[in-house]
Amino acid sequence: MKSPDERRRSDRAHAAILEAASQTVQELGYGKTTIEGIAARAGVGKQTIYRWWSSKGAVVIDALLAGQTETDWPDSGDLGTDLRLVLRATTLEFADERTSATLRALMLDMQDDPALSESVMTRMLGPQLEATKRRLRSAQQAGQVDAAVDLDLAVEVIFGPIYHRWILRTHPFDEAYADALTNLAIRALGPAVAGAVGR
Structure with a gap:
């Protein structure tokens, strides 16, 4: 069992590694970020990093998620208003070249790393998709989304484009x-259009 001092040192090292990973990715980009570089910046040995993370991608994911609060949608009572806010924020994030480059590189690494792929899906994308479905379910209850719409498919309609x-x-x-996509999604998921398709 670790002593309180050992736990504090371990916590400090863990936090230093995440901060170093975040700063390195921001400055150099994901492709040029290395475990060695993160370790040097954090003031730890490589083996300290490998004790907690299996790969560079795993460290970067934790760095990206550090400090983030639970993902949830705004709920003004009007799905169109809330969807517009979310899609504007999403497209703004994807338009940022550094963020975009990091996500692209992570997606490439996911193809050859099942553990990284599962982590991205369950920890990054999963909570976002579930939050979207919760908001759509609320919109169904309010009569703004057709009750027969498959919510998993609806999420793809919104974010797939x-x-x-x-x-x-x-x-x-x-x-x-973002606004044009919002209008299209609202028309596609609304009760009148969805009902007509089903007949």
Whole structure:
């Protein structure tokens, strides 16, 4: 069992590694970030990092998530208003080149690292998708989304176009795009259109 002093040293080292990873990614980008560089910046040995994390991607994910609060949607009572806020914020994040580059590199590493892929899906994307479904379920109860709509599919309708544009770099992101996507999603998920499709 660790002594209180050992636990404090361990906590300080853990926090220093996360801070070093965050700063290094911001300054150098994900591709040029290394375990060795993170360790040097944090003032620890590589083995200290590998004691807690299996890869660079695992450290970076924890650094990205450090300090974040539980993901949830605004709920003004009007789905269109709330969706517009979320999509504007999402497209703004994807338009940021440094953030975008980090996410792209993580997605590439995920293809060959099942553990990293699971971590990204369950810890980064999973909470966002569940928050979206909670808000859509509330909108269903309010009669703003058709009761028969599959919520997993509805999430793809909302965010799928953003990922398509982001991955293929077909067009830039701006507020006009977020607003147009909001209007399209509201029409697609609304009770009149959804009901007509089902008949």
